[in-house]
Each structure stands twice: as structure tokens, then as C-alpha cells.
Amino acid sequence: MEGFDPLFFAEVTLAGLGSGALLALTGLAFVLIYKATRVVNLAIGEMLMVGAYLFFAFAAGLGLPAWGAIPLALAGGGLLGAAIERAIIRPMLGESPIAIFMVTIGLGSVLVGLVEIVWSPNPTQLPDFIGAAPVFLGEAYVSRKIAVGFAVACLVIAGFLLAFRTWRGGVALRATAADQAAAYSCGIDVPAVFCAAWALAGVAAAAAGILVGAVGGISPTMGVFGLSALVVVIVGGLDSVAGALVGGLVVGLLEAWSGTFLGGEYKIVATFSLLLAVLVVRPYGLFGTAEIERL
Template sequence: MDWLFFGEVSLAGLATGGLYALIALGFVIIYKATRVINFAVGEMMMFSAYLFLTFAGILDWPWYVSLPLAVIGGSLLGGVIERVAIRPMLGENPISVVMVTVGIASVLIGLAEMLWTADPQLLPDFLPREPIMIGEMFVAPKSGWAFVIAACVIVVYLLYFRFSRGGVALRATASDQAAAYSMGIAVPKVFSAAWMAGAFAAAISGILVAASGGLSPQMGVVGLSILVIVILGGLDSIMGALIGGLFVGWIETIAGTYLGGEYRQLATFSLLAAILIVRPYGLFGTREIERL
């Protein structure tokens, strides 16, 4: 075996896994706070990437202006979805709420095709192009910088949840909504904050994914990999989201390189099935998770 090549492929897989981990973190934040499984996460990523394309590509604004505007727009999209479509469904059957998120995904795809057409497009370059070398191993610049950005955002998230008042409110609501109400926490505002935080992670990830692989309304299919990650790690586990994201990104890349691209999804879903047979609640999830 060419160990140098294997190392380069592994680094590429871990770079992809870093983006997966960031998206999965946003997914878990929404689930922990609201107990809603968001099947529209991939489409929220896609829509935010189109916002960046609009600002940087169509309007020709600088990337350092377009990027924060697109991320803010993606975060506001999460808040609107929660307020308009999710909050009225609270207390309803979980299946009904899940189907609402599936409908939202379809609406976002249709809206993207109406506004930007269904043709694949490229984002304007905004990531450094200089080669990245780790020892003798080469890392593609876009993948390497995407991993660095994702890692920095994850660290900010973790610090926020650990030390800020908003983070404490989110953790309290995730632990026990009734107790959070009794302590004076405005739970509906926490729900909105959780959706906006999850959408923020999806927005950054969507722009980084589109910067490397191109953009189309069907880009949201990456949400299938994210669903595998959060089920694998445990729907309510932040640690599971981070470890699962890195592991699934690595497995997909290894399988795609050595077996062929058609085996990427097969490898991840086979891994998921094998682990769930042993631990139906995921590697780090709690046994009390509600099944759909």
C-alpha cells in the first residue's frame, strides 16, 4: 500500500468530516432544544450558498461583505422557519413535524430553481489557493481551509454553550423544558435561538461545501450524510456529532477512493446499520430518545 497516498486521502476525508461535524452540530442543537428532527438542513445549506452567490457573484460585492451577509441571511431563514412552520406544530405528533421539515426542504429547492435556475454554478473564489503541506502529504487548499474554518466555528459554539447565559438557557431547555419554564427561561425564544444557531452552522457549511464542489438546487442531498452522522453519534449528543462527522467523512472518502464513488453512500449506511444493531440509540446518545 502507498502509505503517503493513504495519508493524503485520509486528510481529505477528515477535512470533509470537519464540515460534516459542523453541520451535524447545528442539527443536534436544534434537536436537543426543540426535539425536532430537521430534514431540511441540506436545503438550508444550499439556500445560504445561493445567497453568497447572489452577493459575491451577481452583485459583485467583496467576499468579506458577502460572506457575513449570506450567513446572517441563512440564520434568519432558520428563525423564520421556526416561527412560521415549526412553532405552530409544537405538541403535535413527531411524524407530522418531521413531514413539515420535509415540505420545507421541497419548498426551498423549488424556490432556488425559480430564483437561480436549476443549472449547476460555481461560487467566486474566496479561499486561499496556496498548497498546504503536512510533512510530505498534500492537502487541497479549499479542503484544508474549509476544515480550519469549520474547526474554529465549532470551538466558538462549544465555548458559547459552556460559558454564556444563552448557552446555559439552551442546555437547560434541552435537559428539561418544564424546569426551564419554572426557572424563568423564555423557552419559545430559546427555540428560535436554537434554530438560528443551527441555521448559522448550516449556512457556513453550505458556502464552504459549494466553494469546493459547486452549487445546484440538489446540493441538499448532503443532508443524507448528516442524518447518518447524527443517528450514528446519537441524536442528542454533541460529542457524537463531532466524532461521527469526522469518522463518516473519512469513511466516505476512503470508500470513494479505493472502491469507487458509487460505494460512498453504501459504506456509510452499512456502517450505520452495523452500529445501530449493537447500540440502537447511537454511540453517545441516551436510551430515552424517542423513536419515529
């Protein structure tokens, strides 16, 4: 094709994969909660934002090195997830899904308000803990922050996939997701599994928030990133960890290609066109579980 630059296309593709990996990591938080509790948590983006601000507080506010601030921020994200499940979600067990869904929307607004009160509504930058030296794959250039984000996201998701198959807690989560009544009968503490799922989702969201903040800075509006991740998990399957990874990479590539070669205004059109196509062909997502109900 005349005018086609393979090197430029490779660089755009690498950037899309990096962005897609961050979407996939955020999507993992959606999947962990939905897989165990069947709750669509629309406050994931705001939990991501809180994780980024916790890292900012530990690294910039307290002056801790990155290796000390990151674990503390991840732990804070996990505690936030567990606290939300215990104080807000668990008392609503038995309520309609739409009621719980609306509660998570309100929760997101509360978290944004708290962050604005504590840290102000002004955007800011995270302390640089990754570096700015470019990464070259052959002749193709990719930002170091994007490359590190891609590597970390893939490792974390691979770790969760392995844990679900080998770790006792992962097996308990899979059993609870498959049939809560059967899990109870097998002696599994289902409420504890619910709390663990929210805590792990909080850790995943905090990790995504730190990486997203390292790339583009932090602000109380960065939770919007979670809406893009919701598209990812609907495409990949709301209950599929592998689907979150594949869906994130597909959406990341689609946004990078459409935004670069068609124009930035086409990114949303391309993304939601993909969403509509998947919903028409496979309403449960590319890797989601098909649920059949007898009427």
C-alpha cells in the same frame, strides 16, 4: 503490505478528514435543533443550499468582497432559521413528531423550488475566495479549500461547545433540552430558546453551504449533502455536539478510504453499514443520551 503507499494513504486520509469536518458542521445544525426542540429537521440540506446561494447573490450579484458577503449570508441563514421556527414549527407545537418531520420534508421541497425560480436550476460556481494554492503537511498534499473547510468547521464546533458551557444562552439551551417544564419554572423563555436554536442552526447550515459550495460548486440539488449529515448525527448522537464532530470525521474517513481503495460504489455501502452497526449496538448514537421510558 505490498504496494501500500503511505504518502497516498495520508493524502486520502486528509481529504477524508476535510470532508468529514464539513459533514460535522452540517450535523451541528441538526443537533442544535434536535437538542432544543426534539425536531428532526430534514430540510437542513436545503437551508445549507440557501446559505450558499445567498453568498453567491452577495458576492457575484452585488459584487461584495468575501469579508462582506460571508457575514451577510450567515445572517440570512440565521433569519431563515428563525422565520421557519416562528411561522411553521411553533404553530405545530403539540402535534405528533411524524407530522412535524413531514412538514420539514415539504419545506425542503419549497426551498428548492424557490431557489430554482430565483437563480435557475443550473449548477454554477461560487467566486473563489479561498485560493487554489496547495497545502502541504510534510510531503502530503491537501486542497486548500478542503484544509480551510476543516479548520473553519472545527473552530465553529469548538466555539459552540465552549458557548454551551459558559454563555448564558448556551446554558439556557442545555436546560431547555434537559427539561422544558423545569426550564419554564426557572424563568427561561423556552419559545425564545427554540427560536434561537433554529437561528443558530441556520447560521451553521449557511456556513457549511458556503464551504461545500466553494469546494464543489452550487446547485439546487446540493441539499442532498444534508442526508449524509443525518447519518453523521445518528452515528454520533442526535443531541450531542461532540458526537456530530466525531461522527463527521469517522464517516468522512470511511467514505474516503472505501471510495478510494474499494471503489466509489462502496462508499454508500460502507457508510450505511456503519449506521446499521451503530443502531444495533447503541441506538442513541456513540455520544447520544440514552433515554429510558417506563412502560
